[in-house]
Amino acid sequence: MLQLYNTLTGTKSAFQPLNPEHISMYVCGPTVYARPHIGNARSVVIYDVLFRLLQQLYPKVTYVRNITDVDDKINIAAKERQITIQALTQEVTQQFHDDIGALQVLPPSIEPRATEHIDGMIEMIDQLIDRGHAYVGADGEHVLFDVTSNPEYGKLSGRDLDALQAGARVAVESYKHHAGDFVLWKPADDEDDASSVFDSPWGAGRPGWHIECSVMATQYLGQNFDIHGGGADLKFPHHENEIAQSCCANPGSEFARYWVHNGFLTVNGEKMSKSLGNFITVHDLLQQGIAGEVIRLALLMSKYNEPLDWNDGKVAEAKKLLDRWYRLAESHKAAEAIDSEVLAALQDDLNTPRAISVLQQLPPEAALASLRFLGLLQHTPQEWFQGSDVDDSVQARIDARIEAKKNRNFAEADRLRDELKAEGIILEDRPDGSTDWRRG
Ligand SMILES: [Zn+2]
Incomplete structure (x- = not known):
């Protein structure tokens, strides 16, 4: 029985799917303005392992991971590089697929793009206005979600509205009623690239980020689905806002039932940032000759919801383990089935460090089968040892x-x-x- 820690309830409990014949999972995908960094990769790899595990346990799994291809960051990056938004988003989407492909991440069942779902977003915003949960701001151009209209607001992150109002550090935009109100639709600037400008009943503009995920999750998985994943940094406001929008647009629905959040990643004990000069992309690591499977294994060495520190020691440890396992693969055949203890560790709230320590004690045949299941040992030993x-x-x-x-x-x-x-x-x-x- 799969046990999952659910942020919504604050407890680890048995996973009870809506329909045991067909599991549904949504995970927030990349905003395609720059190559994925190692923190992005951690999230992608973790949900890839969860996807593999669900496929092992249930007959059918639909896994949706979106591409955010409309966002202020994209507009800024395209302007900086003096290329069109379309050129930028196509290039970065390809780089994202290449980089995480090297980490042996399986494609999700569906990978919807935000720009292909603008009509659905306009429709959901309309419903929210009709039901009294959203309003056109005093400027006549922004559409905002009214957080005070939703008594459940804050249930995921534990924030309360008064604190949000009091904690607003910058002057609240004049078009908002409450500091916590968030943008559903925003007007275009005159200089915006035409590929990021869409017509709407509220004028030409683009959707807010949160509404994208509400619409894409609901369209592909329904108003109620099993699991929603993402980084811990998305809990507030992004996920809180996804719940508010979806449940208010579709009264009586609960949106996602299990909220899974992966922990932060530090580099040599420090927060990764461009200004500290410790910003690492997957591409950088691959260029340094670190194999994708070494990166993948290193990312799985900490439990998904705990912090993970990225450092050379961890990379060396992962490399050493993989070298040993590839040696075993030279002289042993993989067993048919995944080892039951490895499976038990994964079913215990995706305990990958425990699975890795079990793997080191197993007979070679059982280890090999379980490693392949985890997306490791995807090469022949010959390919792996080539050049050393x-x-x-x-x-x-x-x-x-x-x-x-x-x-x-x-x-x-x-x-x-x-x-x-x-x-x-x-x-x-x-x-x-x-x-x-x-x-x-
Ligand atoms: Zn999202």
């Missing part, structure tokens, strides 16, 4: 030593161990009969 000449020479002598021991030629085995030691290579024999090595 030094490693090949070390491995050749390790293999010769194993052979020597098999033939009870312990003098030769010891000679090989000493020779490697003289080169700074320390050997560690493992209970499964394989030998690990590290530079001492």
